[in-house]
Amino acid sequence: MADGVEVRHLGQHVDQVVEITGWVQTTRSHGKIGFVVVRDGTGAVQCVVAKKEASEEVWQTFADLTQETTVRISGQVRADHRAPGGHELTVTALDVVFASVDEFPIQPKEHGVEFLLDNRHLWLRSSQQRAGLRVRDEVEMAIHQFFYDRDFVRIDTPILSGAIGESAGTLFETDYFGDKAYLAQTGQLYVEAAAAAFRKVYCFGPTFRAEKSKTRRHLTEFWMVEPEVAFADSDDNMRLQEEFVSYLVQRAVERCADELAILERDSKALENVKPPFPRVSYTEAIAFLQEKGHDIQWGSDLGAPDEVAISDQYDRPVFVHDYPKAAKAFYMKENPDDPRTVLCNDLLAPEGYGEIIGGSQREDDHDRLLARIRDEDLPEEAYAWYLDLRKYGSFPHSGFGLGVERTVAYITGRRHIRELIAFPRMINRLYP
Template identity: 50%
Template structure:
């Protein structure tokens, strides 16, 4: 007999195997006992028949509760009703622990209750499915970047200054060195990496101290930032599209079962794997105003604007060439219109909003220095960043993807708080 994982079960039809895990559900009918068993890789039905298992073991099994931990020995056979699925005829069962009354049942629970029991809620089938998709999205991003010659280049979480101002950063005292901040982006540090490695990315937690309480905001989330030398605006956009389409393809291929559990519209995902839309900020504003929005040509897109923009589009839409006043100091000006920057945001369809922000970066030392002075930035704190434009500057671009935002759209989950194991929000830091 061999100890296997549920995900390997199709390879062992007709064999007696050992499973180790937990009871998701249990019901009995006379001399039959049906255990829905899970081990983290999947679920399988295990069927105990009293004459085969023995009266003593069968009686023990009848006392199992939700989330009890068990070791099951049994024979793998095709499921009698579900084509392509399997079940296990139980020949032996050992109980590791009988769980106490599980606080999360089939009844409806409020969001606060579930979040306070997040350490248990993640065991539910839908939360399991979301976290499995998160895992696949993460690795698909890394795999795509690896295939495209990007090197992982980890940036620090503790920083002496901010990427886009300190008003939304968590501040702390760093020994005797003065103030430090939890990073909101690794972008500036990544730009140093391209001068050594050409194409780089980081992937890790970042922090925003905004007091935002929406379904799309977390105070701690995971971000992938990428930077590439000799990549300019249009190629930067093309790279982002190829990456997102690769993620969609990978999830559809590897997480079909999880998407089914979440009742995700797979056809909508398949439809999104097509050439993305593209419009300028000016065109987007004109379109939104025709739809009744009061957005102006000097405004960022609000949440409802993002919904309106993509409501009739099956694919994400790039909004590019933004007014310089509403974008960051490091974005390169559009040579055709210096009032605009060569930046883009990618807006996901189905109301999920922005999932990528990117731009070509300013590579001219004097222009960047003047811009920083205009914004009254502490120049000495950024000397190292300016040095990049003094010693071998080149055209370069980059973009950032919020992992949870992307997972939310791919999995069809309405609240971003369900796409990370332990969400941190302005009113929650437990558990």
């Protein structure tokens, strides 16, 4: 088994006889010549069986193949322009490793979304799904590389916690030895603590929101990367974000050209994604939207159509910064130049992908933070340790959270973020 060849390396074995293992993607039979396309996880190759040249046994095995049968094939590698991928295999031996005992549900044709999600465990084998998840893998590797290269320390934050986070109504509750525990909806508060230990830190992991959202931009379980930097202000924070997002996008463009082609993503739309990104204050954004006829007043949060109208003005992601205090979380630092607002930013991706980052400078003053916790009626005891960070050598610091699925959806041009996670969790989907 170990001496087999991966399909992606077939070009190095032209005219040699090699063995491959994989799954039957399609078969086409013509009476005395047959074609079987085999996918091995690294690529797909067309294998040719000619009745005149193959043994009776090989011919009969070929005739019985069905979609997704697991096979082991030996054959001679030939360069042939008629074959997808440029190479094909002239079959000399063909063995069924495991039969595909029923009709494979997912056929090479259109299917409905519900059916595909019910069969997500099988849908993963499709070329566009494979391509999307490959880009995700590249982006995740790029995330770690970016921060490792800049001396950030990765901190793995807890998934189970007491009541702590942004707003209580959207937490998944679970039993914890007779007490209530909640699934994390952010690692931010914990990386704030770690920032005083390592200066530059980030966490990366799943996060859970019990929001009853039913949009193409929401999952109940999604992955988020959250850097936190000591002695960084809001402007430093936005500079880090534009450098970070540009790095992720360019990494995918450079290293996932094949995948983006399979996804029919025009990478020209991504080539402009380089610093600096445009910056629009919330107050400027409201003026712009009112001029465009949107029904919106200073003080209310931006809705999805508002965000689209703003991001449509630019060829790369755009920052909207310094939102009204009331529209944002309790831990954000008040803007000294305009106390109605806090030092924060969203990063809006182009083409209607919406908010891929939310970030802010954190409130570093103990008494102001305590006042905000009381204003919002949050359980003070649960935040005692968080307030401690402002008692023992407080420090200016900023950070942000980037949603992995939204970012990869934007990069790949997929409409719905549920395709960019292997097993999406949504309000009405816990299977498979």
